[in-house]
Amino acid sequence: MIYEFKHQLLIGKPCIIHEGFTSAMTLFCKLLALNDLKYHNNCSYDPNHLSLTPAEGAIVKPASHGDHLIGHATDGNLIDKTGKTWTSEMLHPYCQHSKQYDINAEKNDVYQFLKSIRSSNVLRWGGDFVDFDPVHFDDALYQMNPARWQQIYNELFPEK
Numbered sequence: 001m002i003y004e005f006k007h008q009l010l011i012g013k014p015c016i017i018h019e020g021f022t023s024a025m026t027l028f029c030k031l032l033a034l035n036d037l038k039y040h041n042n043c044s045y046d047p048n049h050l051s052l053t054p055a056e057g058a059i060v061k062p063a064s065h066g067d068h069l070i071g072h073a074t075d076g077n078l079i080d081k082t083g084k085t086w087t088s089e090m091l092h093p094y095c096q097h098s099k100q101y102d103i104n105a106e107k108n109d110v111y112q113f114l115k116s117i118r119s120s121n122v123l124r125w126g127g128d129f130v131d132f133d134p135v136h137f138d139d140a141l142y143q144m145n146p147a148r149w150q151q152i153y154n155e156l157f158p159e160k
Protein backbone atom coordinates (compact mmCIF):
# COMPACT_ATOMS: atom_id res chain seq x y z
CA MET A 1 0.00 0.00 0.00
CA ILE A 2 1.20 3.48 -0.93
CA TYR A 3 -0.02 6.26 1.34
CA GLU A 4 0.87 9.68 2.73
CA PHE A 5 3.04 9.50 5.84
CA LYS A 6 2.41 12.53 8.04
CA HIS A 7 4.45 13.96 10.87
CA GLN A 8 4.63 17.42 12.41
CA LEU A 9 8.33 17.73 11.52
CA LEU A 10 7.73 17.02 7.83
CA ILE A 11 6.92 19.92 5.52
CA GLY A 12 7.08 20.37 1.76
CA LYS A 13 5.51 17.94 -0.65
CA PRO A 14 3.35 15.12 0.74
CA CYS A 15 5.59 12.28 1.89
CA ILE A 16 4.16 9.39 -0.14
CA ILE A 17 5.62 6.03 0.89
CA HIS A 18 5.01 2.29 0.90
CA GLU A 19 3.67 0.84 4.15
CA GLY A 20 6.89 -1.16 4.52
CA PHE A 21 8.84 2.10 4.89
CA THR A 22 6.70 3.34 7.77
CA SER A 23 8.94 2.22 10.64
CA ALA A 24 12.00 3.69 8.89
CA MET A 25 10.22 7.04 8.43
CA THR A 26 9.04 6.97 12.03
CA LEU A 27 12.66 6.52 13.11
CA PHE A 28 13.71 9.27 10.68
CA CYS A 29 11.27 11.69 12.36
CA LYS A 30 12.38 10.59 15.83
CA LEU A 31 15.98 11.42 14.87
CA LEU A 32 14.84 14.78 13.46
CA ALA A 33 13.21 15.58 16.81
CA LEU A 34 16.27 14.52 18.79
CA ASN A 35 18.40 16.94 16.77
CA ASP A 36 16.02 19.93 16.64
CA LEU A 37 15.50 19.54 12.90
CA LYS A 38 12.64 19.65 10.44
CA TYR A 39 12.58 18.15 6.98
CA HIS A 40 11.30 19.60 3.74
CA ASN A 41 10.24 16.62 1.64
CA ASN A 42 10.77 17.05 -2.09
CA CYS A 43 10.27 13.56 -3.50
CA SER A 44 9.48 10.19 -1.94
CA TYR A 45 7.54 7.50 -3.82
CA ASP A 46 8.05 8.37 -7.46
CA PRO A 47 6.82 6.08 -10.23
CA ASN A 48 8.59 8.34 -12.74
CA HIS A 49 11.84 6.79 -11.58
CA LEU A 50 10.67 3.96 -13.81
CA SER A 51 12.70 5.44 -16.60
CA LEU A 52 15.79 4.38 -14.69
CA THR A 53 14.90 0.69 -14.40
CA PRO A 54 16.64 -2.05 -16.38
CA ALA A 55 13.32 -2.81 -18.10
CA GLU A 56 13.52 0.54 -19.78
CA GLY A 57 17.06 -0.14 -20.97
CA ALA A 58 18.20 3.09 -19.42
CA ILE A 59 21.06 3.90 -17.10
CA VAL A 60 20.54 1.98 -13.88
CA LYS A 61 21.32 3.78 -10.64
CA PRO A 62 19.72 1.48 -8.08
CA ALA A 63 21.85 2.80 -5.24
CA SER A 64 20.00 6.07 -5.10
CA HIS A 65 16.94 5.62 -7.28
CA GLY A 66 15.61 2.07 -6.97
CA ASP A 67 13.96 2.65 -3.64
CA HIS A 68 11.98 5.68 -4.88
CA LEU A 69 10.13 3.39 -7.30
CA ILE A 70 8.62 1.43 -4.46
CA GLY A 71 8.23 4.18 -1.85
CA HIS A 72 11.22 3.25 0.31
CA ALA A 73 13.18 6.50 -0.13
CA THR A 74 12.87 10.22 0.31
CA ASP A 75 14.69 13.25 -1.06
CA GLY A 76 14.54 16.50 0.84
CA ASN A 77 16.27 19.22 2.80
CA LEU A 78 16.99 19.38 6.49
CA ILE A 79 16.02 22.60 8.26
CA ASP A 80 17.88 23.41 11.45
CA LYS A 81 16.59 25.19 14.55
CA THR A 82 17.74 28.57 13.23
CA GLY A 83 15.46 28.03 10.22
CA LYS A 84 18.33 27.45 7.82
CA THR A 85 17.54 25.06 4.97
CA TRP A 86 20.47 22.76 4.19
CA THR A 87 20.86 22.41 0.45
CA SER A 88 22.68 19.56 -1.23
CA GLU A 89 25.71 21.81 -1.78
CA MET A 90 25.89 22.74 1.90
CA LEU A 91 26.13 19.07 2.86
CA HIS A 92 29.13 18.31 0.66
CA PRO A 93 31.63 18.86 3.51
CA TYR A 94 30.00 15.84 5.22
CA CYS A 95 30.22 13.58 2.13
CA GLN A 96 33.34 11.45 2.29
CA HIS A 97 33.47 11.06 -1.48
CA SER A 98 33.12 14.76 -2.19
CA LYS A 99 36.10 16.92 -3.08
CA GLN A 100 34.73 19.32 -0.49
CA TYR A 101 34.76 16.71 2.28
CA ASP A 102 36.06 18.35 5.43
CA ILE A 103 36.79 16.21 8.45
CA ASN A 104 36.66 19.39 10.53
CA ALA A 105 33.23 20.42 9.29
CA GLU A 106 31.06 21.72 12.08
CA LYS A 107 29.67 19.00 14.37
CA ASN A 108 26.25 20.62 14.52
CA ASP A 109 22.72 19.21 14.75
CA VAL A 110 22.76 18.27 11.05
CA TYR A 111 26.02 16.35 11.53
CA GLN A 112 24.62 14.58 14.60
CA PHE A 113 21.48 13.66 12.68
CA LEU A 114 23.49 12.19 9.79
CA LYS A 115 25.63 10.31 12.29
CA SER A 116 22.57 8.82 13.95
CA ILE A 117 21.15 7.83 10.54
CA ARG A 118 24.44 6.02 9.82
CA SER A 119 24.37 4.13 13.08
CA SER A 120 20.67 3.28 12.89
CA ASN A 121 21.22 0.16 10.76
CA VAL A 122 17.81 0.98 9.30
CA LEU A 123 18.41 4.03 7.15
CA ARG A 124 21.14 5.13 4.77
CA TRP A 125 22.16 8.64 3.88
CA GLY A 126 22.84 9.21 0.17
CA GLY A 127 25.73 11.49 1.12
CA ASP A 128 27.68 8.34 2.02
CA PHE A 129 27.32 6.80 -1.45
CA VAL A 130 30.35 6.83 -3.74
CA ASP A 131 28.09 8.60 -6.24
CA PHE A 132 26.95 10.81 -3.39
CA ASP A 133 23.43 12.21 -3.24
CA PRO A 134 23.20 14.34 -0.06
CA VAL A 135 19.44 14.95 -0.21
CA HIS A 136 18.59 11.24 -0.38
CA PHE A 137 17.62 8.80 2.39
CA ASP A 138 16.46 5.19 1.99
CA ASP A 139 16.35 1.84 3.75
CA ALA A 140 18.47 0.01 1.13
CA LEU A 141 15.72 -2.50 0.41
CA TYR A 142 17.00 -2.93 -3.15
CA GLN A 143 20.36 -4.11 -1.78
CA MET A 144 19.19 -5.85 1.39
CA ASN A 145 16.23 -7.80 0.04
CA PRO A 146 15.96 -7.68 -3.76
CA ALA A 147 13.23 -10.35 -3.77
CA ARG A 148 11.03 -8.20 -1.54
CA TRP A 149 11.86 -5.15 -3.67
CA GLN A 150 10.74 -7.04 -6.78
CA GLN A 151 7.57 -8.23 -5.05
CA ILE A 152 6.53 -4.68 -4.14
CA TYR A 153 7.49 -3.50 -7.61
CA ASN A 154 5.29 -6.18 -9.19
CA GLU A 155 2.38 -5.21 -6.95
CA LEU A 156 2.69 -1.54 -7.84
CA PHE A 157 3.36 -2.00 -11.53
CA PRO A 158 1.58 -5.21 -12.56
CA GLU A 159 1.58 -4.10 -16.19
CA LYS A 160 5.37 -3.93 -16.42
Ligand SMILES: [Zn+2]
Nearest residue numbers: 064074075136
Ligand atom coordinates in the same frame (compact mmCIF):
# COMPACT_ATOMS: atom_id res chain seq x y z
ZN1 LIG B 1 16.64 10.06 -3.86
